[in-house]
Amino acid sequence: MTSSRTERSPRSTPEEGRPAGAWGRLWLRLAPTQINGWVRAMALATVLANITLILTGGAVRLTQSGLGCPTWPRCTDASWSNVPEMGIHGYIEFGNRLLTFVLTVVAVLTWLAVVRIRARQRDLFVLATILALGIPVQAVVGGISVHMELNPWVVGIHFILSGIMIALGSILYSRARRYSLERVREAERLHAVDAADPLMRRLGIIALAIAAFAVYMGTLVTGTGPHSGDAESARHAFDAVLVTRMHSVPVWILLIVIAAILVLRARRGWAPGVARSAWLLVAVMAYQGVVGYTQYFNGLPGWLVELHLLGAGLTIWAAAALFDRMTVLGTSALRERAIQRVSAPVDRELIEEGGPAESA
Numbered sequence: 594m595t596s597s598r599t600e601r602s603p604r605s606t607p608e609e610g611r612p613a614g615a616w617g618r619l620w621l622r623l624a625p626t627q628i629n630g631w632v633r634a635m636a637l638a639t640v641l642a643n644i645t646l647i648l649t650g651g652a653v654r655l656t657q658s659g660l661g662c663p664t665w666p667r668c669t670d671a672s673w674s675n676v677p678e679m680g681i682h683g684y685i686e687f688g689n690r691l692l693t694f695v696l697t698v699v700a701v702l703t704w705l706a707v708v709r710i711r712a713r714q715r716d717l718f719v720l721a722t723i724l725a726l727g728i729p730v731q732a733v734v735g736g737i738s739v740h741m742e743l744n745p746w747v748v749g750i751h752f753i754l755s756g757i758m759i760a761l762g763s764i765l766y767s768r769a770r771r772y773s774l775e776r777v778r779e780a781e782r783l784h785a786v787d788a789a790d791p792l793m794r795r796l797g798i799i800a801l802a803i804a805a806f807a808v809y810m811g812t813l814v815t816g817t818g819p820h821s822g823d824a825e826s827a828r829h830a831f832d833a834v835l836v837t838r839m840h841s842v843p844v845w846i847l848l849i850v851i852a853a854i855l856v857l858r859a860r861r862g863w864a865p866g867v868a869r870s871a872w873l874l875v876a877v878m879a880y881q882g883v884v885g886y887t888q889y890f891n892g893l894p895g896w897l898v899e900l901h902l903l904g905a906g907l908t909i910w911a912a913a914a915l916f917d918r919m920t921v922l923g924t925s926a927l928r929e930r931a932i933q934r935v936s937a938p939v940d941r942e943l944i945e946e947g948g949p950a951e952s953a
């Protein structure tokens with residue numbers, strides 16, 4: 594984008610062209626007119642914050658602190674926060690609730706980071722908006738799970754929503770990199786519009802669907818297992834061995850699909866970026882598989898379950914990144930749209946000032 598808006602000095606307010614004060618400069622940093630390092634950093638922070646929330650939510654469940662605050666939105670009927678008499682469970686559960694504010698700050702900063710590029714990169718703006726609106730939705734679902742005494746169906750939905758947030762954050766991050774980093778576009782051979790292969794798009798969708806099914810089955814395994822979050826909470830009546838098998842089978846199928854993607858990539862000349870994303874997914878799945886089987890054969894120790902939650906977050910991140918890459922590169926229209934959204938060279942003055950902008 595080479596409009597006059599993008600070439601203005603950061604010391605001027607863009608609207609009036611007059612010198613900006615400290616607040617004006619802060620605004621320009623927080624809400625750039627080009628995708629720069631700040632925008633990418635905030636997209637990455639969104640993914641990491643949502644993975645962290647899965648981990649802290651897991652810590653609440655694994656320490657049996659799920660009803661550490663027995664009601665919602667207050668912690669108790671008489672208090673918004675936990676009180677010392679409630680013990681360690683109160684601190685853990687209330688601490689997890691406080692993390693919502695950290696997530697909110699990250700979401701607001703991410704939204705601001707893309708608000709002034711929304712005309713050209715509309716998709717980033719839509720994603721950041723959905724991610725911000727997802728926080729109150731998640732808070733309410735978390736509250737419902739407390740009111741329903743950690744019913745495993747509701748807890749499962751709570752997890753799935755976090756998974757969706759991670760996937761959307763992953764797509765936001767992938768696209769911000771694509772639009773602003775030349776090396777990413779080269780690895781994707783984005784400009785070779787004729788190279789779009791519908792088979793690539795289809796396999797990208799299939800891979801994400803299988804990963805989503807594996808994750809969903811994982812929540813059923815958890816709902817059947819011993820880590821309910823409170824000794825009194827209901828459990829699914831599924832057969833534990835059967836439901837675990839139904840969780841691991843799609844994982845193996847996904848590995849076969851990824852192997853097919855890698856073979857087809859070499860045969861059909863798909864861009865090297867596809868192989869990179871596929872290998873990354875294989876790597877996190879290998880980690881996740883080792884942790885999954887080890888916890889399963891060792892009576893589900895809490896610390897391994899926590900490591901499995903980390904792997905779940907990373908797998909969703911990697912699967913969504915592969916999906917985005919394969920669907921965009923596999924569809925000519927999406928490639929063309931992505932090319933139109935490529936960011937203009939960044940503001941030279943901002944680079945010279947050592948600001949957050951990075952060379953594309």
Ligand code: HEM
Nearest residue numbers: 808811812814815818841844878881882885886889905908
């Ligand atoms: C790509 C691979 C995998 C992914 C993405 C994945 C994801 C998940 C997820 C999302 C959960 C539910 C977490 C929660 O609701 O708190 C879960 C639970 C579980 N997974 Fe996996 N998983 C994978 C592979 C495996 C494998 C290969 C096994 C081997 C048997 C396994 C065994 C388990 C067990 C036993 C649980 C229940 C843990 C508990 O009781 O809290 N997972 N998994």
